Amino acid sequence: MANVLLIAEHDGTNLNPSTAKSVACAANIEGAEVHVLVLAADAAGVAAEASRLDSVAKVLTVSNPANENALAAVLAPQIVALADGYDYVFGPSTTFGKDLMPRVAAMLGVNQISDIMSVEGSHTFKRPVYAGNAIVTVNAPEGHTVVATVRTASYRAVGSDNAAPVEAVDPGVELPTHTRFVELQTGQSDRPDLQTAARVVSGGRALGSSESFDIIYALADKLAAGVGASRAAVDAGYVPNDMQVGQTGKIIAPDLYLAIGISGAIQHLTGIKDAGTIVAINKDEEAPIFEVADIGLVADLFDAVPELTEALD
Amino acid sequence: MEKILVGLKRAVDYNVRVRVKSDGSGVETDGVKMSINPFDEIALEEALRIRERGEASEVIVLSIGPGDAQQQLRTGLAMGADRAILVEADAALDALDRARVFKAIVDREGVELVVLGKQAIDDDNNQTGQMLAAVWDRPQATFASEVAIDGNTARVTREVDAGLETIEVDLPAVITADLRLNDPRYVKLPDIMKAKKKPLDTLALADLGIEASPAIEETHFAPPEARQKGIMVDDVSGLVTALKDKGLI
Incomplete structure (x- = not known):
């Protein structure tokens, strides 16, 4: 058994497609049981979407107004508190995951594997370096939690014919207030999203x-x-x-x-x-x-x- | 604030076409041009601008790596940093160890702001700043495209997938620089001469009393799979035909 805690990316309403692609990567780990963690102000809607993803065994939710915007300094301590008992903690290699996951890794006292493009074994992965001019095979140390980000372009999203159970959890940690969201300016567009467009x-x-x-x-x-x-x-x-x-x-x-x-x-x-x-x-x-x-x-x-x-x- | 700390990593120059060694042990670095990691240059420029606006009094540059990294530190001093610290260590040191080195220097120097590049263009890890913020238990503002210091807080605009996000962080904090934060200044000859007189201290990794993290082992390097050679078409109608043949339109 290999327990994977996968951190869901979302905008408060919808699950980001990066999550379904990261599930595909996590499912490649032999014997993986994948749990998706949704941290949100109100996690219900996103959790329902995550529970439909194939290969997901369980969806964990933390609903807290502090999670309205994805601030790494606020999310990381909650993830660390819930990571106990997991062999792997994964996130997508989007700006969300790139910001968040190294903070989680450092708090767990481990290094992080960035941009997994293939799973070669329980602790062996391939990732690109030098702007993709070289592909390196890396071994994560045995006996430690493997924290990683998934290069989502290397994976196709899993299907959504599942009905995984959803469970609310309480990380029970104090959250910092030293980091505050101000605003998000987004280029509104009716065009297909660049990261998922065919x-x-x-x-x-x-x-x-x-x-x-x-x-x-x-x-x-x-x-x-x-x-x-x-x-x-x-x-x-x-x-x-x-x-x-x-x-x-x-x-x-x-x-x-x-x-x-x-x-x-x-x-x-x-x-x-x-x-x-x-x-x-x-x-x-x-x-x-x-x-x-x-x-x-x-x-x-x-x-x-x-x-x-x-x-x- | 008093002190800003900036990291300068010695990395293969941006314009070098990197080649994997035939035995798969790494990439070719013999005789290859080395430079300051471009994102770190942007980080230093931002720190210098903060000092020049009178919002900080000293900019310290730090490199963790082999003795040769003195060259990059000298360049940083020529750009305008006040002094430099080299922590001699293996070039392949993992990010968490690097973060712990930064933390040790932050404590020694009483640093209030650390500005790093968002990633190094060699390992493409994008980790050290976030890890430093974690081990320091302070805010992080990654992928910055705009920074404004206001007393004990910093307002930072970040380049995120959805657009531009603005956050406010209390100082001390870690900021990591993205491409469009600024255009780094060019170094002038007199500055290079002046930089030779600026202090550059060298420390051994062992002097800092840092606990080594469980290392990630790099076992094999390979070139990426090459794409198959494509075809050239003569005109737009040829292009349309080729796309139709592939069933793409």
């Missing part, structure tokens, strides 16, 4: 301006695709930070990825290496993006993109 269209520095991104949005809307961007395009202020794809942005695995005017720096490529089909449109035939593209087109994007959008009618 198709993604991304624009790079070659777009040249915020206004020029309109042709990317038009193509994306025609394909019902999410929209991403290279670091260069975000740095230049063409689009907001939450659209960045790559080593330090979002790691995604859509079925179809269109890289428009993106040169293909290694830091970008690591964010898309699990994409099904990569299409590149770039004026520069020497651009490194063509080394990884399944379909490449050397063309001026300002001609090719509107033409492609029209051709998809």
Whole structure:
């Protein structure tokens, strides 16, 4: 038996898809019994969603107004108190998990394995380093809790035909007040979420301006695709930070990825290496993006993109 | 506040195309350009700006690693840090041990703010700042894109998957820098000369009395699986045909 405590990511109302992908990873541990922990102001709705996930044996809930916003300093002591008896404590490698899980690991006195891309044994995992230029096999020390984050792009979400029992628990710990949520500014969009969309269209520095991104949005809307961007395009202020794809942005695995005017720096490529089909449109035939593209087109994007959008009618 | 502590990790330069050694024991570092981890440079720039606004009086840079890391500390001093500390240790030290080193220096120096890069571009771990905040039992504000100090609190805007989150933390605290926090300054030649005269203390890991954490063992390095060579199309209609052939549209 190997007990896994998996920390659910959610926005207070809905479970984030990163959770179902992390369950898929946890279920790969031999003999794993996966418990999902939902920490929320009111955990009921999210817990009901989590209980439907296949491979989940139990859902634990902590409802506390202090958990309204996911503050690592507030959540970590509750997780540590509830981690007793678990062999593994997992979270997704999203900004939520990246912020939270190392705090949990340190409080438990262990190191953390970041970005698990495959489970090789009870304590053996593979993870990417050097922006994905190398894959390292690591052994976690036996006899200690394994704390890890899951590289969600490496996993497909488990199904949702389950009805796992839900149990309210009380961590019984005092929570710090030294960290306070102020606000969240989110780019409201009706487009598919970048991290879960089956198709993604991304624009790079070659777009040249915020206004020029309109042709990317038009193509994306025609394909019902999410929209991403290279670091260069975000740095230049063409689009907001939450659209960045790559080593330090979002790691995604859509079925179809269109890289428009993106040169293909290694830091970008690591964010898309699990994409099904990569299409590149770039004026520069020497651009490194063509080394990884399944379909490449050397063309001026300002001609090719509107033409492609029209051709998809 | 008095002192800000900044971590500078010696890492393979951002522009180096890293190659895995043929025996799988690690990546090639012989003759490879080493630099300050880019996120740490951003962290240092932010600390310098806080000091220059008069909100802190001293910026200390700390590196944990081999003796060669003195080069990165000298660069940090040339950027404007007041003094440097090198804690000599194995380059592969785990993050929790690094966090405990930072904590030991925080205690020695009476540091009120620690600014670190959000991750090192070699191990891509993204852990040390959060772990330091845990062992210090203080707030953490990770992935910062904006920092404002107001007396005993800091207001930090964070780059999160959903957008931009703002939190307020009481000091002392740990902040980790994301890409868009600032553009680090360039070092000028006279600053490099001046930096040679600034103090750089070297400590051995053993001097700090740190308990070693249970280590994660790296057993084998491999290059990533290469994608199959793709096709080039001549025009947009060729692209549409190729996408249709693959059943993607």
